[in-house]
Amino acid sequence: MFKDIGKLFLGNKKALFGLLLLTFFALVGIFAPFLAPYDPKNNRVETVTVLSEERDRSRTISREDLDESTEKRVYSQSVHTTYERITKKLPLKGKPSSEHLLGTTHSGQDIFSQLIWGTRVSLTVGLVTGLFTTLLSLCLALIAGYLGGLVDDIISLFTNVFLVIPSLPLMIVIAAYVSVRGVIPIILILGLTSWPWPTRVLRSQVVSLKNRDFIKVSKSLGEKPAYVVFREILPNMISLVMASFFSSTMAAIIGEATLEFIGLGNVSVVSWGTMLYWAQANGALLAGAWWWFLPPGICIALIGTSFALMNFAIDEISNPKLRKR
């Protein structure tokens, strides 16, 4: 079974590309402290340099000039330009340059560094939530599918009910009531609202496996339920479990960004979602600061695509009809 997965990723171009993309982001997240050129929260790098430059120049000029009135004029001029640069030009000072690859925020934080550190937070939240959701729904699916009967009816009923109740407004209401803002509440809220879909998919697979002959045989041979579930059923649905892990993780990354964008996350943590929150809160859009709100969204989309591609490949493996002929 694990050999199959290995073959899947090496033999399928889509899967390989998706895996490489994910690996790239994972490496960026892991080595964030070494890759980020600046401290993502350090403010006013630009402001400081602008101020000192101006002050130095004004001093040298004023020292050289003998005339008192000239000195005054030069001084006031330089003060004026300094002032103008800080108040008016500073947002535009944040433009991408060789010093700041993706420019800076309005208060001078390096966006490229924020993006790198944000990768770490967003990817971690996504993967942990994905794992949490998948384990939760796998447990429910195995219990419901294997035991059947009343237990199955109850679990299936609630799965179907929570499938039709829209999860985003539910998430927002719960998150608004939770007074602690941070990464852990977000993981819990996302996990507890996104289990129904994977549970439904996994359960039907358990039910279909349970009715196969080889499972019936091992049951009639008197194998223990734990053996049947973990040694006979689970290994045969590992690709589906992986598929739901990928889609849960992708949904979690988007969900985290969404909650944080609305302002329901901890806004002092640097993640892709909070970057978008600050960009929106400071009117980056209408200041034309594309370098502020474009990169986080592109990263989310790339991660999403990498998971989608891997899922596509899994679909093709498990459903031969979908393969190219």
Added chain:
Amino acid sequence: MKYFLRKIGLLLFALFVAITLNFFIPRLMPGDPARELIDRMQGIPPESMESIRIAFGLDTKDALIVQYGKYLLNLLKGDLGISLSRFPTPVKDVLKIAIPWTLGLMGLATILSFFIGTILGIGAAWSRNKRWATLTVGTFIFIRSFPYFWLGLLFIYFFAFRMQIFPIGNAYSIYVQRGGWDFILSVLYHGFLPAATITVSSLGGWILTMRNNMINVLAEDFITVALAKGLPLRRIKNLYAAKNAILPSITSFAMSLGFVVGGGLLTEMVFAYPGVGLMLWQAVQAKDYAMMQAIFLFISIAVLIANFIADIAILLLDPRVRDGGR
């Protein structure tokens, strides 16, 4: 019919769960946000205070079950509490203004994307080894991974800010008199970008669902027979394959509605479109809990009704369900 009754039963139970969740969420949370809220609201009439107390479970004299009864009774009377951010307007009245905008925008965008997506999906499955099909599917998989609100930001930046083709936000121009053709034109003009955002981001889902269903149907024996008989290809594509592939697509349409509606809410927030989504955003910023909960209830009910309509559609379209099989 039995299938249909079971579906209705499920939807009614879902309604009950949504209402009950709405009741318990404020009571189960750690801390006491509702108490803070009451403290912030000084000098409001005692009868409104009473309804807020009931809504948040601060009426500690009563047992939980009595509180629940009162909550249900208030809900039946249509009393959803008082909006804090628009004090002292009842939540009901604020919602009334927002609902038509949301229904119009999201209804139109969702139906549009379902039809376009289904047609593209049929095409992508039929000629799936052609380059355009691979390219279309690939592009929309990529777009589907965008967060809705971010695609909205992107559209605003390029089409409203850079090119200045469309307005940046709002649902109509404030310089136009309400009513009349000018107003309708203004609404359509302002609604275009948000509708496009929802349509484009949900398109990928429909394309993919329809494509995969269609490919499954195309592998069936009756298609091979039809091809062998030399029937016109168009007839096979549309009447044989697509007709059979569309039913599961409608089912998944109903199921993913909740997700699309969520995305639509975010789109409204970004475009400052005066619908339920923007209300929700404002309610979150102002910690207007009564408003948030009312919106959650409204959206749940709307999605349940949409599911109900989809079930009727399946009942009418699927002979297996219609003629009492299963």
